[in-house]
Every structure is written in structure tokens, then in C-alpha cells.
Amino acid sequence: MRITISGKNIDVTPGLRDAIEHKLSKLDKFFNKEMDANVTLSVEKNRQKIEVTIPVKGGIVRSEQVSSDMYVSIDLVEEVIERQLKKYRKKLVDHKHETETFSSEFFAADGEEEGDISIERVKRFGMKPMYPEDACLQMELLGHNFFVFQNAETDEVNVVYKRKGNSYGLIEPEF
Secondary structure (H helix, E strand, O other): OEEEEEEOOOOOOOOHHHHHHHHHHHHHHHHHOOEEEEEEEEEEEOEEEEEEEEEEEEEEEEEEEEEHHHHHHHHHHHHHHHHHHHHHHHHHHOOOOOOOOEOHHHHHOOOOOOOOOOOOOOOOOOOOOOHHHHHHHHHHHHOOEEEEEEEEOOOOOEEEEEOOOOOOEEOOOOO
């Protein structure tokens, strides 16, 4: 796996680079050699954050971890990605998806399959067209973290969601 490391408000020291490469090399058993991993380190006050993004066919494997120590964040991010990949492996095998992105060892490995995904409840609701600002208000009234609605401006299904810092985000489809 090829690892690209960048830093925001932090110098990427040889020690940090070695720690990241050592931890992420544990993920090599899951991927073919041509995979790229993008790592971004950042520091804000006492928050040491690492973001790892690995583009795979049909999606992205991503984790973001924050702690008071960058080395702890590096350990956490590797554990989370490995857990995500184990769940993803089961999904790929069950649904017979294309698997050339991953190594054969990834599928041959016998491991504990934790947290099988099961849908416990299905909700249905009518959607009337509304503006994103109105959808945010409706989301607040319902006390939810996200709200699905039909955008009155584009006539497409969109999602508004709460972000950190009491701001909102809008997800629009891209075709």
C-alpha cells in the first residue's frame, strides 16, 4: 500500500511517519499492492487528529480519530479501519461484489465477524418539497441528527444533518 502523509499545523516528523507506516502496514494483508492511503494529521489546541482515507472500488474506507496524543490517535485509527474492513469483507462475500481491490488473503482469513448489519425497523413517510433551511428547522423540531427531504429547488432527494459546532450540512446526489 502506498501511503501519502500530509500535515495541517503540524510538521510530519520521521517518528510520526514511521509510526503511521508501521501501523498502516498491518492493513497490507487486506489490499492489493496498488492501493493508496491518504493520511492527514492536524493539531488544534490539545486535539491531535488523524484522518485516513483509502479509496476502494465502489466506495471509501475512512476513519478519523482525535485524542490528546498523536500516537494514540494513530493506534485508534488503525483499529477502526481494520474493524471496518472485517465487516466489509462479509458484505462483499455475501453479495458477490467485485473484489479485485482486495487481496485473496483478505477473503481467506477466518476471523470473528462482529456486528452483522441487520435492519431492525423500516420507516415510511411522505415527502413534500421544502427548502434546505426548512428541512433544518423540521429536523430540529423532531430532535434528529439528520432529515431526508425533497429539495424544492432541485426536486431531488437531499439530506440535511447536524455538524459539530452547531452548524448544518447538506448532502445532494451526484450523477
